[in-house]
Amino acid sequence: MNTERIYKVLLGPHVSEKSAASAELSNQVVFKVLPSASKLEIKKAVEKLFKVDVLGVRTVNVKGKVKRNRFGLSKKSNWKKAYVSLAQGQDIDFAVAE
Numbered sequence: 285m286n287t288e289r290i291y292k293v294l295l296g297p298h299v300s301e302k303s304a305a306s307a308e309l310s311n312q313v314v315f316k317v318l319p320s321a322s323k324l325e326i327k328k329a330v331e332k333l334f335k336v337d338v339l340g341v342r343t344v345n346v347k348g349k350v351k352r353n354r355f356g357l358s359k360k361s362n363w364k365k366a367y368v369s370l371a372q373g374q375d376i377d378f379a380v381a382e
Contacts, residue, residue, distance in 0.1 A: 285328050293321045293329040297378050298365050311370050319345070319364045326366045330376075337371035 295316040297303075303314035317326055323341040330338050344367070348360035370376070 285325060289325065290329045290332055293318055293325050294333065306367065311372065311374075313368050313370065313376050315366050315368060317343070317364050317366045319362065321364065321366075323366075326368065330368050334376050336374045336376060339369040339371055341369070342367040 295318065298314040298316045300314075303312075306312040306314065313330075315326070315330070321343075323343060326341050326343070327338045330336065330341075344365050346363050346365060348362045350357055350359050352358075
């Protein structure tokens with residue numbers, strides 16, 4: 285896998301109530317990823333960037349919502365998120381302490 289592609293696959297962590305609950309209960313981390321990213325690419329990117337062991341990856345294509353504004357209706361873009369299961373005892377900490 286191309287090293288440039290590794291840095292482009294993960295767009296950032298997805299923080300929500302559901303992702304926080306899955307992190308506590310089943311040791312999963314949720315990422316927003318490129319819509320063209322495969323599960324294998326996501327797994328390799330997380331393992332290389334965060335130096336953790338990944339047990340599995342599940343992906344979800346999230347449909348963009350239709351919103352109403354003063355110009356009429358507009359549609360938010362579709363995006364993809366990945367639920368990454370980590371090995372027992374491993375964790376990814378996104379908070380940077382300085």
